[in-house]
Amino acid sequence: MALPFTLRAVDPGSRARRGVIETAHGAIDTPAFMTVGTRATVTGLDPRDLASVGAQVLLGNTYHLMLRPGVEVFRRVGGIHRFMGWSGPVLTDSGGYQIFSLSSDRTISERGARFRSYVDQRVHLLSPEKSIEMQTAIGSDVMMVLDVCIDSTSDEAHTRAAMERTHRWALRSLAARTNDAQALFAIVQGGVFPALRRESASFLTGHGFDGFAIGGLAVGDTRTEREDVTHFSAELLPADRPRYLMGVGTPPDLLQAMLAGVDMFDCILPTHLAWQGTAFTSTGRVKVTRADSGRSDTPLDARCDCATCTTSSRAYLHHLFKCGEPLGPRLLSLHNLHHYLTLMRDARSAIEAGSFASFARAKLDEIDRHEHGATKGIGKAVAS
Ligand SMILES: [Zn+2]
Numbered sequence: 111m112a113l114p115f116t117l118r119a120v121d122p123g124s125r126a127r128r129g130v131i132e133t134a135h136g137a138i139d140t141p142a143f144m145t146v147g148t149r150a151t152v153t154g155l156d157p158r159d160l161a162s163v164g165a166q167v168l169l170g171n172t173y174h175l176m177l178r179p180g181v182e183v184f185r186r187v188g189g190i191h192r193f194m195g196w197s198g199p200v201l202t203d204s205g206g207y208q209i210f211s212l213s214s215d216r217t218i219s220e221r222g223a224r225f226r227s228y229v230d231q232r233v234h235l236l237s238p239e240k241s242i243e244m245q246t247a248i249g250s251d252v253m254m255v256l257d258v259c260i261d262s263t264s265d266e267a268h269t270r271a272a273m274e275r276t277h278r279w280a281l282r283s284l285a286a287r288t289n290d291a292q293a294l295f296a297i298v299q300g301g302v303f304p305a306l307r308r309e310s311a312s313f314l315t316g317h318g319f320d321g322f323a324i325g326g327l328a329v330g331d332t333r334t335e336r337e338d339v340t341h342f343s344a345e346l347l348p349a350d351r352p353r354y355l356m357g358v359g360t361p362p363d364l365l366q367a368m369l370a371g372v373d374m375f376d377c378i379l380p381t382h383l384a385w386q387g388t389a390f391t392s393t394g395r396v397k398v399t400r401a402d403s404g405r406s407d408t409p410l411d412a413r414c415d416c417a418t419c420t421t422s423s424r425a426y427l428h429h430l431f432k433c434g435e436p437l438g439p440r441l442l443s444l445h446n447l448h449h450y451l452t453l454m455r456d457a458r459s460a461i462e463a464g465s466f467a468s469f470a471r472a473k474l475d476e477i478d479r480h481e482h483g484a485t486k487g488i489g490k491a492v493a494s
Contacts, residue, residue: 142375
């Protein structure tokens, strides 16, 4: 197996698991939050910054990287680790979600997705084989199969058709893999229909994938639907392989999914919101561009020990954003990632201590109290 995965502890009060994934570029402690580095960069942060906040694993986007810099650059340079100077593990998505969400000028057939590049207007074909070829050149530690993403409000017939094509594409992706050192995850689809999710998990787990993702969420579903599908789907997946919930990730989403036994996450929220001037703090979200921040000499989060909170006041951060200085979003990105990665570290400790169920409940209550339900629907807003 390309991806050794060891379970170290299971929480007695929930299905949460604490594990370790071994890759050629180092270990990933699970449950893990993967920092999104869409174009081989986490905007504004370099690899030393990422290490300083405790990032262990990055996610790169195949769709964007195939358009720019393209497959040849990765072949010449020798993969993404050398290209961006990051020595830790990397997971690449397959491009399926971007085809669904970004390409207006696209045609999807059994062969693959034909779309027009936003870089040079040329027409490209992204097929399961092309996606694996690109991810092989990128040299990611974990590759994803190309899947057919549809809106989760689609009817059952359309959802079934997309799921069945996803299955055929998954087998083509598996057959196209040329480097066994790169792990390959399949993606369970089936929208919000339990019978389809069950069928998808049953089909995919019968083949030699190294891990399994739950896809097709945060694309039109409600928070309740997302939690229900996550709990239901995670239970269908084998205990001895990592489970990855794709693209979902407010802190309450992560806590709920960890309770369901999910091991890996990615989400653009911490960095995306940082660039808009919003910080996640232990007392709820703080918008530093608001006028009251401009007069405050307190840190973003008095309970946070990150470099931003120990050196900068809210007034200074407010000033940077008002002036359009790039240091503002950079300092907020560092804080938000530190906040997320600390949540994951605390969650892992709680699972080891056998107290995760009460830890998660207390965190969820605290977040609800501070945000008064303000997190509901945010996944949809950001994913679209
Ligand atoms: Zn901080």
